[in-house]
Structures are given as C-alpha cells and as structure tokens.
Amino acid sequence: MGLSKREVLHVAHLGRIHLADDEVEKFADQLSTIVDYVNQLSELDTEGVEPLAHALPIHNVLRPDEPRPGLSTDQALGGAPDAADGFFRVPRVIDDGSSA
Amino acid sequence: MSAPDLITTIGMEVHLHLATRTKMFCPCEVRYDAPPNSCVCPVCLGMPGVLPVMNGRAVELAVRMAIGLGCTIPAFAKWDRKHYYYPDLPKNYQISEYDEPLGLGGHLDVELDGETFRVGITRVHLEEDAGKLMHAEDGSNVSVVDLNRTGTPLLEVVSEPDIQSAAQARAYGEALRQLAVYLGVGHCNMQLGQMRFEPNISLKIGDGPDGSGGQPRYTPITEIKNLNSFRSVERACAFEIARHRDEFAADPAGYTLENQGKSTRGWNDDRGVSFLMRSKEEAHDYRYFPEPDLVPFVPAPEWVDKIRADMPETPSQKRYKLVTTYRLSPYEVDVLVSDPDLSDFSEEVLRNAQDSSTAAGLIMTEGLRFVNERDKPISKLFKPGDVAAVSDMIFSGEISRSVAPHVFVQLVETGKSAADIVRDENLAQTSDEGELERVVDEVIRENPGPAQDFAEGKDKAVGRLIGMAKQKTGGKANPNVVREILIRKLRG
Structure with missing residues (x-):
C-alpha cells in the first residue's frame, strides 16, 4: 500500500516536522514499507477476541495521595532551550483552544 | 408556510x-x-x-x-x-x-x-x-x-x-x-x-x-x-x-x-x-x-459498594428534606442549599427553632450578610443554637425583629450567647402598658397631624406613629401593644 504525498505531509504536520520535497517522497516510500509490514497483522482472524488494553495481566496499581517533593525550578528549567523568571519561554502561540 | x-x-x-x-x-x-x-x-x-x-x-x-x-x-x-x-x-x-x-x-x-x-x-x-x-x-x-x-x-x-x-x-x-x-x-x-x-x-x-x-x-x-x-x-x-x-x-x-x-x-x-x-x-x-x-x-x-454506602448527602436529598420537613419556599431552599456548610448549619437551626420561616429569614438576611462581608463559612461565625434562640425570641415577641442585626453583630464580635446579649443590653421588647402609654401620649402630642389622620380612619398613619414610639424606646416598644394603645386612645 503506497502512502500519498498528502498523507505524508499530514502526518508530518501532526508531528510538527518540516519536510523538504525530496524528503516527502523518500518518507512516503519508507512509511509505506512500515505500514505494509505491520498490516500483515490484519490478516489474522480476530473475530471474538477482546482488544488487549495492556500487555501485563495486572490492574489497579494505585498510589496514595501524599505529596512528595519533585524537582526544583532550576532543575526543571535546566534543559529548556529558553527560560526566564521561572518560566519556560517558547515561540509565541495563538490560543486556538486546542488544549484540554 | x-x-x-x-x-x-x-x-x-x-x-x-x-x-x-x-x-x-x-x-x-x-x-x-x-x-x-x-x-x-x-x-x-x-x-x-x-x-x-x-x-x-x-x-x-x-x-x-x-x-x-x-x-x-x-x-x-x-x-x-x-x-x-x-x-x-x-x-x-x-x-x-x-x-x-x-x-x-x-x-x-x-x-x-x-x-x-x-x-x-x-x-x-x-x-x-x-x-x-x-x-x-x-x-x-x-x-x-x-x-x-x-x-x-x-x-x-x-x-x-x-x-x-x-x-x-x-x-x-x-x-x-x-x-x-x-x-x-x-x-x-x-x-x-x-x-x-x-x-x-x-x-x-x-x-x-x-x-x-x-x-x-x-x-x-x-x-x-x-x-x-x-x-x-x-x-x-x-x-x-x-x-x-x-x-x-x-x-x-x-x-x-x-x-x-x-x-x-x-x-x-x-x-x-x-x-x-x-x-x-x-x-x-x-x-x-x-x-x-x-x-x-x-x-x-x-x-464501589463501599463508596456508594459512604456517599455524603446530595443537594437534592437536602433540598427534599428542607421542603418536606420545614415547609420552606423554593426560593428559601435554593439559597439555603447553595453550599453544604450553609445547608448543614441551616438544618441544625431549623431543627431547634420554633418557627421555620422566622429562622430561615434570619439566616438569609442577617447570617449571610456576615458570610459575604467576612468571606467565612457561616458555621465559623455563628452557633446554630444562638440563631435558633434569636429566632425564638422574635417569634415569641420577646425581642423585636429590628434588633436582630444588632444581636448578630454582637454574636460575632463578643462570642456571647444570644440570651446573654439580649439580657446584658436590655434589648427585650417593652410590653409594659404603663410605660408604653406614657410614650404613646408623648408621640400623639408631638405628631398631631398623623394622630389626627389615624383618628379619622386613615390606617396608614399608624406606621409613622409606631415608628416614633419605637424610636423613643430604642427599638424596644412592642409594636402590637403600641398599636392597641393607639387604637384605644384615638379611636376608642
């Protein structure tokens, strides 16, 4: 199954990745190979099989609601490309309300 | 179409x-x-x-x-x-x-x-x-x-x-x-x-x-x-x-x-x-x-059953209880159940007060004024027993409704009980006919116009006269007794 140029650009945009024109073609081929490989799974008959929510047969791993110290502000901001006054600084975003 | x-x-x-x-x-x-x-x-x-x-x-x-x-x-x-x-x-x-x-x-x-x-x-x-x-x-x-x-x-x-x-x-x-x-x-x-x-x-x-x-x-x-x-x-x-x-x-x-x-x-x-x-x-x-x-x-x-069994009361359960037990109006219930602290407090007051309507009115006007002013829950400002006591004293005529704001201020400021405040400050209504007769005579003498109006059958004028009597007694004149004396003296 070949991925179209449009699909590759769509996926790239979702990941906020900029692709040059020749890269779009290159990745269309590579992504198609990956999708084809994974698609072999759909040859299996899964009629009546419950979807698996987790690989481990355990559930209800809960934590008590007790605070524990985390990182200091300096540690938290330490790896950021840009920070000041305790805040991370990022390129200006227009609030399009896409957050929760 | x-x-x-x-x-x-x-x-x-x-x-x-x-x-x-x-x-x-x-x-x-x-x-x-x-x-x-x-x-x-x-x-x-x-x-x-x-x-x-x-x-x-x-x-x-x-x-x-x-x-x-x-x-x-x-x-x-x-x-x-x-x-x-x-x-x-x-x-x-x-x-x-x-x-x-x-x-x-x-x-x-x-x-x-x-x-x-x-x-x-x-x-x-x-x-x-x-x-x-x-x-x-x-x-x-x-x-x-x-x-x-x-x-x-x-x-x-x-x-x-x-x-x-x-x-x-x-x-x-x-x-x-x-x-x-x-x-x-x-x-x-x-x-x-x-x-x-x-x-x-x-x-x-x-x-x-x-x-x-x-x-x-x-x-x-x-x-x-x-x-x-x-x-x-x-x-x-x-x-x-x-x-x-x-x-x-x-x-x-x-x-x-x-x-x-x-x-x-x-x-x-x-x-x-x-x-x-x-x-x-x-x-x-x-x-x-x-x-x-x-x-x-x-x-x-x-x-899940345990959570269900331990569920706190819901607003609709509280609402139902207040309506059926105390016959409050939908508006009164809306106000009193608006917050769990207020509704628990109100229920406690209503359980102890003789008249639900008087008690609910006191909570909504006097009580909530302090809640808003001081930004504190009502249970941190008053004891339900004091509010019920004030309500009962109003209902029985022992004190006038008009002294309630003062009593509530004192409840918050002094921490004394309602009964002590009323006693210490001598706030009980005067129903003593002898004393009130003297007051009414003065009022009639000083307000000949309204007295004449009332004598001629204008009922509205009585409000003014009762107001004057209350003023002269620092709010303590029992309005019903004053009214009776006025009727006797001017229309008798």
Missing part, C-alpha cells in the same frame, strides 16, 4: 479539578499559589523513561461523582493517549479515557424557577489537565509556560443535548458544581479555574409547529471553549442561540449541520461576542491509542 420552530439543544462538557493533594500520575503537590514551575517532576514534565502511577484518591473521587450522577460504573476502565502538539502539554499527549470511561449513562435533575428539568449524563471520565500558557507582556514574540497545573486530576462530565435554554445551561452548571462540592469531589473555585465549561449549541429545526415530522434537522453545532464563569456560560449560550437564529433565517437551506458540520468558537466576555477559532481539520486527529504505561482500572464491586 410559516417559519419552522427552532428548538435549542445544548450539550455541555464540564471539566473540574478533583480535590486531591497531589497530581493524577505523580506525587507533585497541586497548588494554585506556588511560583511557576515549582510543583513539577520528571513525570509531569514529560521526561523520557518515566512511569505514571494512578492517584487512588482521584479515582475514588471520580467514581463518587459518577455515582452521584446516577452513572453505572463499568467493570473495566482503561487509559488512552490523546495526541496533540501544544507548548502547555510537555508529553505531546494527554492521558485520558477514550472509549472505556469509569462512568456511563446517568442524569442530573436541575431546579430552575421552581421547576425541575432532567439532563442526561453521557459519560464521566478522568484525565489530566494541561499547563498554563501566557503571552509575555514585554511585546516580544514569546509565550511563557508554567507547568504547575500539568497533570492536575481533571474530571470531565459530558451531558446529553438535553439543555433547552441559556438559563438552563447556567442552572445545569451551577447544579453540577453544587453536587461536586457537596460530595467533596472538588472545590470548584471558579476564580482558580477549578471548573470550566464547554457548551455545544445547535438548534433543532422543526417541520411542524411542535418541531415534529420527518427526519430531525439541526443548525451546525458550535462548541464554545473554556468558559470559566456561570455568567459567561449563560451569556455565551444566549448569544449563540440568537446567532444561530439569525444565520438560519438568512439561509434556511444552507445553515444546517449536514452542510456545515461542527465548529469551535471562543468567547470574548468584554465584548459579549463569540468568534470563530482557527479550526484546522487535523486538530481533531488525536490518534488515540491505549496508554501502555498505565494498567487498566478494574473496580471491585465491594469497593
């Missing part, structure tokens, strides 16, 4: 912060007053290689709310990743419950103007909040991010489109808040952003006068994002309903859900208008898949 009826249909998504001490998946403290990025750890910062672990208390509170909304609690709930890129979401996905939430299919009965309407609840699920994004004020092309809020336990309640007016939308939001506060599920402080609303508005286009006949058609659904006050919920819904009506009147064939689908709008509270948000198709391409870092939640039936 006349224009078809347009019936408002609103479904609401409500997000609220759960009343936990720590975040949903890490032990960072949930704080609203902390310096930016001081309540964070590798988990909520989305560092690679970390493992989220469910906050047991958050799960319990969420299930409690679901039960309070009459939802069924499925035997299995799981977590999913909802992907989108935004600087307030460091992992680039939000952990949520997509197709197997922890509560399904309930309802909430809401009172509005003495009538009840029912709103179906589609689902209740848990997720994590995002961080806060602010635009730098230095005019630079920069936004700043505070991730203290990231990972705060967030409960989402999704309703059916059963809400039929802007006023109902507001009442539903208020009722949901009341329920969450009564159940101890959330503090729902609107100023702190602990509760947010997203109404989905559409008008059903009727074919006949009653909107019946044929396939139902709708105007395009508009979702208004992130409203954070009841007032803005009501205003935004009213604005959208009117806008839909105008759009439909201008283009009845084109302005339909079928043709235009769904759009997302923001609300400008200062200007009182909604506006279209940048709607990118891919914004809804969330690529949900099961969260591999978290195991599913399988509530044991006994655990």
Whole structure:
C-alpha cells in the first residue's frame, strides 16, 4: 500500500516536522514499507477476541495521595532551550483552544 | 408556510479539578499559589523513561461523582493517549479515557424557577489537565509556560443535548458544581479555574409547529471553549442561540449541520461576542491509542459498594428534606442549599427553632450578610443554637425583629450567647402598658397631624406613629401593644 504525498505531509504536520520535497517522497516510500509490514497483522482472524488494553495481566496499581517533593525550578528549567523568571519561554502561540 | 420552530439543544462538557493533594500520575503537590514551575517532576514534565502511577484518591473521587450522577460504573476502565502538539502539554499527549470511561449513562435533575428539568449524563471520565500558557507582556514574540497545573486530576462530565435554554445551561452548571462540592469531589473555585465549561449549541429545526415530522434537522453545532464563569456560560449560550437564529433565517437551506458540520468558537466576555477559532481539520486527529504505561482500572464491586454506602448527602436529598420537613419556599431552599456548610448549619437551626420561616429569614438576611462581608463559612461565625434562640425570641415577641442585626453583630464580635446579649443590653421588647402609654401620649402630642389622620380612619398613619414610639424606646416598644394603645386612645 503506497502512502500519498498528502498523507505524508499530514502526518508530518501532526508531528510538527518540516519536510523538504525530496524528503516527502523518500518518507512516503519508507512509511509505506512500515505500514505494509505491520498490516500483515490484519490478516489474522480476530473475530471474538477482546482488544488487549495492556500487555501485563495486572490492574489497579494505585498510589496514595501524599505529596512528595519533585524537582526544583532550576532543575526543571535546566534543559529548556529558553527560560526566564521561572518560566519556560517558547515561540509565541495563538490560543486556538486546542488544549484540554 | 410559516417559519419552522427552532428548538435549542445544548450539550455541555464540564471539566473540574478533583480535590486531591497531589497530581493524577505523580506525587507533585497541586497548588494554585506556588511560583511557576515549582510543583513539577520528571513525570509531569514529560521526561523520557518515566512511569505514571494512578492517584487512588482521584479515582475514588471520580467514581463518587459518577455515582452521584446516577452513572453505572463499568467493570473495566482503561487509559488512552490523546495526541496533540501544544507548548502547555510537555508529553505531546494527554492521558485520558477514550472509549472505556469509569462512568456511563446517568442524569442530573436541575431546579430552575421552581421547576425541575432532567439532563442526561453521557459519560464521566478522568484525565489530566494541561499547563498554563501566557503571552509575555514585554511585546516580544514569546509565550511563557508554567507547568504547575500539568497533570492536575481533571474530571470531565459530558451531558446529553438535553439543555433547552441559556438559563438552563447556567442552572445545569451551577447544579453540577453544587453536587461536586457537596460530595467533596472538588472545590470548584471558579476564580482558580477549578471548573470550566464547554457548551455545544445547535438548534433543532422543526417541520411542524411542535418541531415534529420527518427526519430531525439541526443548525451546525458550535462548541464554545473554556468558559470559566456561570455568567459567561449563560451569556455565551444566549448569544449563540440568537446567532444561530439569525444565520438560519438568512439561509434556511444552507445553515444546517449536514452542510456545515461542527465548529469551535471562543468567547470574548468584554465584548459579549463569540468568534470563530482557527479550526484546522487535523486538530481533531488525536490518534488515540491505549496508554501502555498505565494498567487498566478494574473496580471491585465491594469497593464501589463501599463508596456508594459512604456517599455524603446530595443537594437534592437536602433540598427534599428542607421542603418536606420545614415547609420552606423554593426560593428559601435554593439559597439555603447553595453550599453544604450553609445547608448543614441551616438544618441544625431549623431543627431547634420554633418557627421555620422566622429562622430561615434570619439566616438569609442577617447570617449571610456576615458570610459575604467576612468571606467565612457561616458555621465559623455563628452557633446554630444562638440563631435558633434569636429566632425564638422574635417569634415569641420577646425581642423585636429590628434588633436582630444588632444581636448578630454582637454574636460575632463578643462570642456571647444570644440570651446573654439580649439580657446584658436590655434589648427585650417593652410590653409594659404603663410605660408604653406614657410614650404613646408623648408621640400623639408631638405628631398631631398623623394622630389626627389615624383618628379619622386613615390606617396608614399608624406606621409613622409606631415608628416614633419605637424610636423613643430604642427599638424596644412592642409594636402590637403600641398599636392597641393607639387604637384605644384615638379611636376608642
């Protein structure tokens, strides 16, 4: 199954990745190979099989609601490309309300 | 052919912060007053290689709310990743419950103007909040991010489109808040952003006068994002309903859900208008898949039964009790159940007072004045026994209603009992006829006009005369006794 140029650009945009024109073609081929490989799974008959929510047969791993110290502000901001006054600084975003 | 009826249909998504001490998946403290990025750890910062672990208390509170909304609690709930890129979401996905939430299919009965309407609840699920994004004020092309809020336990309640007016939308939001506060599920402080609303508005286009006949058609659904006050919920819904009506009147064939689908709008509270948000198709391409870092939640039936058995009283249970036991009016009940502290306090006063109406009136006027002025719960300001005592003294005529404000001030200021205040300050009403006769004689002498009017049968004049008598006695003259003396002297 070949991925179209449009699909590759769509996926790239979702990941906020900029692709040059020749890269779009290159990745269309590579992504198609990956999708084809994974698609072999759909040859299996899964009629009546419950979807698996987790690989481990355990559930209800809960934590008590007790605070524990985390990182200091300096540690938290330490790896950021840009920070000041305790805040991370990022390129200006227009609030399009896409957050929760 | 006349224009078809347009019936408002609103479904609401409500997000609220759960009343936990720590975040949903890490032990960072949930704080609203902390310096930016001081309540964070590798988990909520989305560092690679970390493992989220469910906050047991958050799960319990969420299930409690679901039960309070009459939802069924499925035997299995799981977590999913909802992907989108935004600087307030460091992992680039939000952990949520997509197709197997922890509560399904309930309802909430809401009172509005003495009538009840029912709103179906589609689902209740848990997720994590995002961080806060602010635009730098230095005019630079920069936004700043505070991730203290990231990972705060967030409960989402999704309703059916059963809400039929802007006023109902507001009442539903208020009722949901009341329920969450009564159940101890959330503090729902609107100023702190602990509760947010997203109404989905559409008008059903009727074919006949009653909107019946044929396939139902709708105007395009508009979702208004992130409203954070009841007032803005009501205003935004009213604005959208009117806008839909105008759009439909201008283009009845084109302005339909079928043709235009769904759009997302923001609300400008200062200007009182909604506006279209940048709607990118891919914004809804969330690529949900099961969260591999978290195991599913399988509530044991006994655990759910225990939560059910330990449920605090709900506002509707309290309301029912106050109406049936104390015969209060719908308005009085609305006020007294608006907050759990106030309703518990009121119930205690009413249980001990001889007359419910006098007692309820005192709580609502004198009591709530102090609650508002001092911004403290009523139980921290007064003892129920004192309020009941004041009510009884008014009801029996021992003190005048007009001295109640003074007694309440003294209750707060001195901490003395109501009985001691009335005794120490000599506030009891004077019913002593001998003393009052003397006072009334003076009043008649000094107010010949009104006295003459009353003698000639003008009943209105008596108010003025009684007022003067009360003034002369420092509010202590029993008005009924004064009235009798006036009648005897002027009309006898």
